[in-house]
Amino acid sequence: MSKSTAQPAGDDPFLPAPPELLQAVDQLRAYSLRYEVAMKLVLDKLDYISQEYALRYGYALIDSKQSRIKSPDSIVGKLRRKKLPLTFEAVFNNLHDIAGIRLIVRFVSDIKIVEDLLATQADIKVLKVKDYVHHPKANGYQSLHLILGVPVYTVDGPNIIEVELQIRTIAMNFWASLEHELNYKKNVPDQVTLQRSLTKKARLITKLDQEMDDIKTRMYQQPPTPES
Secondary structure: OOHHHHOOOOOOOOOOOOHHHHHHHHHHHHHHHHHHHHHHHHHHHHHHHHHHHHHHHOOOOEEEEEEEEOOHHHHHHHHHHOOOOOOHHHHHHHOOOOEEEEEEEOOHHHHHHHHHHHHOOOOOEEEEEEEOOOOOOOOOOOOEEEEEEEEEEEOOEEEEEEEEEEEEEHHHHHHHHHHHHHHHOOOOOOHHHHHHHHHHHHHHHHHHHHHHHHHHHHHHOOOOOOOO
């Protein structure tokens, strides 16, 4: 771990870290394996779902996927931004995206299909849903966010570990990547104007996804569903 993780949010970076922060970081290290195992279980499940779907219906649901475990630096930074105590309990009870997966599909209707298929899995529970596809954010962001509860069996018994899954189309992901870069890039000329323009472009993304979905429906006649 870098020294920056253990530094308090004070003016002197060389002050010793609070004991509660050091304890929280140590506990996070111990729990990191559980998050990695939970994330791998979800990734394997998604691969299986996509491959079986391709065999049954003729096309794969998943175009690509990315995954990551938040670093201790990122976790501590998020706790401070949320003005939460620097304790393990605060991490476990308030941060639901320590393990994160981003799933990219080709068609907007595939987002719902993946969600429905995951809901039928006996070993994964959908704990929370944020639907930014049908209810985009004010800036135009679209994606489906699921918090999944995954059982991980340890020497102390079973633990439910949370994994955040974001599902979006290729077009939605392209927009979100550019929006993220615009917000975090420094010294961008006319940044506010570009942000407004990007928000308007989100409507074009929605229209494009709908038109592509219409083509998919015509190609496959009846869009396959988990129940069929």
